[in-house]
Amino acid sequence: MQFLQHLLELRKLTEAGGQTVFTKLESDSGTISNSVSRLLDGLLTFYKNPKFPVSNFLTQAVSVLINLITDTDLSNHVLKKCFEKLEEFNRNLVQIILSNSNFNRFQVQYSISHTLVLLGRCNLLRKSVISLLLSEVNQFADELQQTHQIEAKYNVTQYENIFSLCMILEQLLQSETEGNISSLDYDGEEKNKFLHNLDQIILHLADDFPLFSVYIWRLGALLNSSQMQIV
Structure with a gap:
């Protein structure tokens, strides 16, 4: 019930616009930030214990969240107070x-992936989302190389799940190279590490993990393409 209450309050705010928004922000910005935080908690609760089919309220919640982040007035006045909460939310989703090792996890992953793609396309969050995803892919690639070198068993579930992160990354990077969103320089530690290790990953893993190697190669091509556009 509280989830619905916070959802309705925030939806009214995003639909109001103009002077109504500024008046609300000046008088009640703390309450609005709290509603955003509670909305994120509600979404996270669903993703941890999902029930299908997905409720229309959850679809609306994601839509309202995106509207809040992309609205210039609202993001400047409210979401700067919730940025750490949003980053924590993204980390939890990843x-x-x-x-997730459940048999029906792919339906859950599709829903979470869609949310992460929408968040990653927002200017406010795009760099942090891509850096987070690259960090996880880098870490998994390192672990997979190590287990492969000593001929140890690897985590099959995590191997299957990493492709969801690769697909999210691919969608975000494709959106940039196709011009659907403005270019942004990802010249950070995780990107540099990914590109630096790219050839070694493909060389060592291509024979036994061809699908993962192909995805890594595609992501590398997209990262290089976005870098060339910026230059």
């Missing part, structure tokens, strides 16, 4: 994807 961990749910990676750790």
Whole structure:
């Protein structure tokens, strides 16, 4: 019930616009930030214990969240207070994807992936989302190379789940190279590490893990393409 209450309050705010928004922000910005935080908690609760078919309220919640982030007035006045909460929310979503071993997990992953793609296309969050995804892919690639070198068993569930992160990354990077969103320089530690290790990953893993190697190669091509556009 509280989830619905926060959802309705925020939806009214995003639909109001103009002077109504500024008046609300000046008088009640703390309450609005709290509603955003509670909305994120409600979404996370669903993703941890999903029930299908997905409720229309959850679809609306994601839509309202995106509207809040992309609205210039609202994001400047409210979401700067919730940025750490949003980053934590994204990290939790990624961990749910990676750790999920349920038989029907792919339906859950599709829903989470869609949310992460929408968040990653927002200017405010795009760099942090891509850096987060690259960090997880880098870490998994390192672990897979190590287990492969010593001929140890690898985590099959995590191997299957990592492709969801690769697909999210691919969609975000494709959106940039196709001009659907403005270019952004991802010249950070995770990107540099990914590109630096790209050839070694493909060389060592291509024979036994061809699908993963192909995805890594495609992501590398997209990262290089976005870098060339910026230059």
